[in-house]
Amino acid sequence: MFLNLNKTMIGFIICIAVIGMMLGCEQFLPDKYDEVTNTPSQLDDSACSILSDTTAVATEITPSLLVNLAGAAATDTDPATINQIFDTQIASIAVLEAKTLLHVVPPSGADTSFAVYQHTGGAATVYFFITWEFTPDNIDEFVEVDLIQRDAKYKTQKLTVPIESVSSCTEHVVFESTGWEDIVPRVRTRCGFAVEQGTYLVRFIVSEPEQLTSFNTALLVE
Secondary structure, X not given: XXXXXXXXXXXXXXXXXXXXXXXXXXXXXXXXOOXXXXXXXXXXXXXHHHHHOOOOOOEEEOOOOOOOOOOOOOOOOOHHHHHHHXXXXXXXXXXXXXXXXXXXXXXXXXXXXXXXXXEOOOOEXXXXXXXXXXXXXXXXXXXXXXXXXXXXXEOOEEOOOOHHHHOOOEEEEEEOOOOEEEEEEOOOEEEEEEEXXXXXXXXXXXXXXXXXXXXXXXXXXX
């Protein structure tokens, strides 16, 4: 009976873990990452090249508007406020360009920042790949991404790829101050959204704004 109970509990834990990986943006943290030899997709390979290019000049996005939303809860944005943004402020918000390295600097102390994505083509999937310069204080942080439509509805995130798909995009990190050393995935967040032609509000949410004050993102369309 004890053996059967253990098997039941193990099965339950595995199910919970699988469900957890299917929800939301895929976040690749050092403590759950093992390097796996695998051929990345062309999309992931392109994103890695953009994020790893130390010679690229990043387009800096420092939102000066929407400070009234900067402290909003990650799961709650007033639809009326979103409508007002689209009606009066959308033209003043920084625009994200595909295949470009973008450096996002949230307002000081805020966990939330905003940008705009304008999709001019037909139906497609837009992907956000996020990384940053790792330090002992931010190595375990993460960034969430929301894509908001004109009617204040949120686009549903598509299932992200398995962690093995970014196994070739890694960085050897050494923290001399703590003696910590490991090979970690450079891509820390990967989100995909199905889009149609139109203008979207992009919301970035940082887990700990005091530890992670800026990050880089590559936006690719497939």
